Amino acid sequence: MRVKVACVGGGPAGLYLSILLKRQDPSHDITVYERDPEGSTYGWGVTYWRGLRDKLHELDPESARALSEHSVTWNEGTARVRDLTTRQPGDEGFGIGRHRLLEILAARACSLGVRLEFEHEITEGNLPDADLVVAGDGVNSALRTRHADHFGAELRPGRNHYIWLGTSKVFDSFTFAFVETDHGWIWCYGYGFSPERSTCVVECAPETWTGLGLDTANEADGLALLEKLFVDVLDGHALIGRSTGDGSAQWLNFRTLTNRTWHRDNLVLVGDAAHTTHYSIGAGTTLALEDAIALADALREHPDLPDALAHYERERKAALLSIQSAARYSAQWYENLQRYMHLPPERMFALLGQRHSPLLPYVPPQLYYRIDRAAGQLEALRRFKRWLGPKVARTVHARALASRK
Structure with a gap:
């Protein structure tokens, strides 16, 4: 049956859902609305793992091949603690630039007949006339916020500060580096996403952030300090910020979002509008795409829209339970980092790999x-x-x- 679908937000979830629905039935009328100009996405590289890659190849080989061609891969992890380094084998992971990911998905969606409307912001006041409205407009979703009481959204801020950066240093493994300062520990996660660039996420406790002066430093001064602190892991390469107009540094506190329910009438939440998981487990993009896959499956298997949306919500909430638990414990591991830093690097690295365990804190x-x-x-x-x-x-x-x- 032909349906009209409006996907609000041009992120991975909305774009991939539009691809899957068009592959199911080319007669579906699907539009993706993105408030920002084309090509203006934020962020550097995103990660995904072999399980998702294989699933994408099953569902849409054409877009999956393009993603694979533009991804870099690693199968080792490296931990640097002070001047000591340990390297161990790990799961096969992939990195791709967020801009490239969205470019590939958008091109594939257009080739299937999906309309993409950039610089077109959707709010409760100008909702498109559609059988289904998909809110993929991020953690600050305007469509979800308009019905906050119904969705039961809860945002819990984390303790630590972090900043999302790029670098010209190309990491050949997923790299963790921990540096001790006079004001406490500061650390980074680094992984490649192209032959020329890597993502570098820097994190520290609030007292370290203020003690180092990062709370008042502008972006240029902050980057210079971080380059000095991580000179060994960066091999002298530069860090790259987001170049905001006022020159301020984009430090954040991660916010964990949960919702009591994920749908209201013909409106349904996907991706960061529905849930967030701490970046230290590298699952955000994977979960957004899995939301799209589950929603497309539910719409195909359940012709009645309320039944389809209820099935989608039940399936995804159940699938997220263990992942959200792992993300909470991972975030807590870093918030209690001092507990582990006296260990030899190989032991600290081993417990870093066990940071999702509910027993480890006790x-x-x-x-x-x-x-x-x-x-x-x-x-x-x-x-x-x-x-x-x-x-x-x-x-x-x-x-x-x-x-x-």
Whole structure:
């Protein structure tokens, strides 16, 4: 059945939903409305992982191929603590520039017949006439805010300050660097998103932020200080800010958003308008695309719109439970960083990888590390026994046969 859909917000969720709906039925009338000019997206690179990449190739091979061609990849993690470094294998991850990601999705959507309206802000006062309105207008969603009591939105600010930067240093692994200052620890996460650029997110506690003077420094002075602090990990490369008109630095406190419900009549929330998860788990873009996939599936499988939206909400809320929990514990790990910094780098790095655990905050770090190591060795032993068992059985059986001859 032909439907008219208005996607408010030209981010990954709205664009990918429009692609999937057009692939399901080319007769659907779909428009994506973006308030900003074309090509003016914020941010540097975003991350995703093999599971999502494989899913995208199943759903729309053409856009997935373009994303893969313009992504960089890594399968190792590096941690620098003071002047010590440890490097370990990890899951295969991918980085792509946010601008490139949106460019690819927008081009694919247009090729399928989706209309894109840039510099067109949608509010409650000028809602388009559509069967379905998809609010993908971000954490500050105007459409959600207009019905705040219905959606039950709750925003919880985090303690630490962070700033989203670019750099000309190209990291060949997902890199964490921790630097001790006279005012406490400051750290960064770095990952490549093109052959020439990487993302570099810098974070610190409030007392470190004010002690270093980052609270009053303009962008240029702040970048110069951060380049000096992270000179080793950056290999002397520059950090790149967002170049706002007033020259101010764009420091933020991460806000975790939850909503009691995700839909109202023919209005439904997706992406950051529906939920946010702390950036330290690198899942924001993945979750937005998974929202689009789940909503497209629900609309295909449930012809009745209220049923489709209810099914979408139930499915995504259930899928998010473990991810949101992991994100909360990850954020808390960094907020309690001092608890782990006395460990040798390889042990600190191991617990960094375990930061999603609900047990870690309540178990002494050294004890947790030993327990985790023992559990890992036990599992390795179990795998070895499962592999060895059939081989031993075959050998015994062969010898028994030989003895009968």
